[in-house]
Amino acid sequence: MIDNARILAITGGVGGAKLSLGLAQLLSAEQLAFLVNTGDDFNHLGLHISPDIDTLVYTLSGKANLETGWGRRNEGWEFMAALRELGGEDWFSLGDKDLAMHIERTRLLAEGNSLTDVTTRLATASGISHPIFPMCDDSLRTRVRTADATLDFQTYFVRERCAPVVTGFDFDGAANTKMNPKLVAWLREAPPTGIILCPSNPFVSIDPILQVNGMRDFLAGSDAPVIAVSPVVGGDAIKGPTVKMMQELGIPNTAQSVASHYADFLDGFVLDLEDKQHAESIQKKDIATVVTQTVMRTLDDRVALARDCLKCVQQLSSR
Amino acid sequence: MIDNARILAITGGVGGAKLSLGLAQLLSAEQLAFLVNTGDDFNHLGLHISPDIDTLVYTLSGKANLETGWGRRNEGWEFMAALRELGGEDWFSLGDKDLAMHIERTRLLAEGNSLTDVTTRLATASGISHPIFPMCDDSLRTRVRTADATLDFQTYFVRERCAPVVTGFDFDGAANTKMNPKLVAWLREAPPTGIILCPSNPFVSIDPILQVNGMRDFLAGSDAPVIAVSPVVGGDAIKGPTVKMMQELGIPNTAQSVASHYADFLDGFVLDLEDKQHAESIQKKDIATVVTQTVMRTLDDRVALARDCLKCVQQLSSR
Numbered sequence: 023m024i025d026n027a028r029i030l031a032i033t034g035g036v037g038g039a040k041l042s043l044g045l046a047q048l049l050s051a052e053q054l055a056f057l058v059n060t061g062d063d064f065n066h067l068g069l070h071i072s073p074d075i076d077t078l079v080y081t082l083s084g085k086a087n088l089e090t091g092w093g094r095r096n097e098g099w100e101f102m103a104a105l106r107e108l109g110g111e112d113w114f115s116l117g118d119k120d121l122a123m124h125i126e127r128t129r130l131l132a133e134g135n136s137l138t139d140v141t142t143r144l145a146t147a148s149g150i151s152h153p154i155f156p157m158c159d160d161s162l163r164t165r166v167r168t169a170d171a172t173l174d175f176q177t178y179f180v181r182e183r184c185a186p187v188v189t190g191f192d193f194d195g196a197a198n199t200k201m202n203p204k205l206v207a208w209l210r211e212a213p214p215t216g217i218i219l220c221p222s223n224p225f226v227s228i229d230p231i232l233q234v235n236g237m238r239d240f241l242a243g244s245d246a247p248v249i250a251v252s253p254v255v256g257g258d259a260i261k262g263p264t265v266k267m268m269q270e271l272g273i274p275n276t277a278q279s280v281a282s283h284y285a286d287f288l289d290g291f292v293l294d295l296e297d298k299q300h301a302e303s304i305q306k307k308d309i310a311t312v313v314t315q316t317v318m319r320t321l322d323d324r325v326a327l328a329r330d331c332l333k334c335v336q337q338l339s340s341r
Numbered sequence: 342m343i344d345n346a347r348i349l350a351i352t353g354g355v356g357g358a359k360l361s362l363g364l365a366q367l368l369s370a371e372q373l374a375f376l377v378n379t380g381d382d383f384n385h386l387g388l389h390i391s392p393d394i395d396t397l398v399y400t401l402s403g404k405a406n407l408e409t410g411w412g413r414r415n416e417g418w419e420f421m422a423a424l425r426e427l428g429g430e431d432w433f434s435l436g437d438k439d440l441a442m443h444i445e446r447t448r449l450l451a452e453g454n455s456l457t458d459v460t461t462r463l464a465t466a467s468g469i470s471h472p473i474f475p476m477c478d479d480s481l482r483t484r485v486r487t488a489d490a491t492l493d494f495q496t497y498f499v500r501e502r503c504a505p506v507v508t509g510f511d512f513d514g515a516a517n518t519k520m521n522p523k524l525v526a527w528l529r530e531a532p533p534t535g536i537i538l539c540p541s542n543p544f545v546s547i548d549p550i551l552q553v554n555g556m557r558d559f560l561a562g563s564d565a566p567v568i569a570v571s572p573v574v575g576g577d578a579i580k581g582p583t584v585k586m587m588q589e590l591g592i593p594n595t596a597q598s599v600a601s602h603y604a605d606f607l608d609g610f611v612l613d614l615e616d617k618q619h620a621e622s623i624q625k626k627d628i629a630t631v632v633t634q635t636v637m638r639t640l641d642d643r644v645a646l647a648r649d650c651l652k653c654v655q656q657l658s659s660r
Contacts, residue, residue: 067444100417101441104438104439118437148427
């Protein structure tokens with residue numbers, strides 16, 4: 023199976039990065055590329071911060087802090103303490119080691135390099151050989167509509183700790199985006215055998231990627247099967263505000279809702295054993311299902327789920 | 342004596358900051374202001390770094406690393422290690438705590454604040470009440486001419502460790518400078534009773550300040566006595582390349598040479614006991630001399646030298 027695979031994994035932060043790590047254990051740099059959400063990139067203290075790219079880079083290079091789900095392991099906080107002393111904005115925590123990534127990225131972008139080229143350079147320096155493509159080189163910023171105000175994503179997510187009630191989302195700049203040219207080249211180089219939407223938040227991790235001009239059409243028209251892994255398990259999300267958002271938006275907080283969200287292009291759906299009762303109704307939408315353990319506690323769990331995803335893709339290809 | 346003083350201290354980095362600390366122990370925030378060299382400010386990794394302002398702020402707030410003469414005490418180096426891993430430029434060391442200063446300064450400048458206002462904010466946040474004026478709000482950059490090339494100051498000073506033979510100096514942008522408006526306001530608010538050039542490198546710490554349009558005329562025309570403290574003691578400099586530069590420029594490496602360097606506006610000169618044989622020839626240039634211990638090892642030394650300077654200023658005023 024693994025010999026003939028060429029997989030594009032589409033991912034946001036924590037949950038998606040876990041499955042990404044599993045896939046990277048099974049597939050070579052020629053067989054696997056990542057397309058990553060940059061809708062929650064933002065400029066903070068003059069630095070260009072790409073939270074989901076960083077989470078993926080730190081996860082793949084073994085530097086991620088698995089307890090917090092963001093930032094690096096064994097991180098230092100001297101900078102933050104000094105910044106606080108100076109009266110600087112301290113609602114977004116930047117670790118001493120992590121800062122190197124933001125400062126170097128900002129410097130390279132200011133030199134005129136594309137985010138894609140900068141990401142390649144920083145990922146390569148971090149020892150990662152799999153291609154990592156930002157969803158686009160343009161500025162597309164996710165904004166969260168709430169009862170009171172429309173908030174920048176990080177303001178909603180970090181500063182307000184996801185407390186405001188969500189009424190919708192804006193994707194500023196989406197109209198001016200185009201698919202990542204390096205991704206397009208990668209797709210042309212050899213057609214993918216499968217596309218996997220990792221278990222990330224559908225609204226703020228995957229949707230921004232789908233908002234990039236051409237992406238939704240690309241997925242709908244793909245010869246390779248497109249599958250998704252549910253980030254919702256037993257009505258709960260492993261991490262983050264997915265379920266809270268569903269409830270506030272009046273969407274049932276089920277794996278089925280996630281499958282429906284992607285129904286226009288989805289060929290297969292991987293859901294947890296706990297949600298097996300939803301499999302049948304998903305299949306009725308002409309989406310194949312795989313019921314398996316999707317909760318990833320250990321590296322073995324990550325690899326096992328990656329294997330299940332690859333098996334699903336292969337079975338759909340041979341239909 | 343101290344009751345009626347209103348002193349402007351003109352200073353560069355390490356040596357100047359030591360005497361500045363001594364002065365700050367004796368004079369209130371209404372009695373003492375600092376004018377600081379920014380000719381060796383530079384942009385590094387996208388950050389605006391003001392080495393002499395930082396040295397003064399760290400010294401006055403008790404945070405300075407007295408062993409290295411730059412940066413903060415108890416500094417962490419996690420950022421530098423991570424930057425090195427990413428292949429970033431690591432010839433200029435930025436400590437984890439120190440970074441907060443550069444990032445916050447850069448952010449505030451990008452918001453359109455003047456360097457003076459940013460400095461006031463950061464110094465105040467650091468617990469400093471004495472006014473600290475950058476020499477100007479304009480960009481004046483010291484460049485070092487050497488046999489092979491003209492180098493940015495920090496390239497010469499840090500990257501090349503002062504090794505290249507110096508043939509002269511350029512002060513890029515000097516023509517477009519004007520005296521710091523906040524300094525001008527401070528001078529108008531109440532006339533100074535004395536101006537003290539701290540024991541800093543004449544060529545790369547004090548001369549850039551003198552290159553600011555209006556500064557040399559201001560000093561030459563000042564009603565208040567202008568005195569300088571020799572950074573050269575017994576033919577040696579306590580710290581930095583002052584003597585090496587003198588030798589390369591063909592200037593005798595003596596306290597007398599320093600006094601001559603400022604002869605057009607100098608009223609008094611403070612030199613070390615070790616150099617007392619030079620006092621007479623300096624006096625012949627109509628410059629009063631004070632021979633005292635100028636080497637500052639302890640806080641008491643700093644305060645004692647500050648007291649000697651204030652006494653000298655007072656005696657010159659009453660002539």
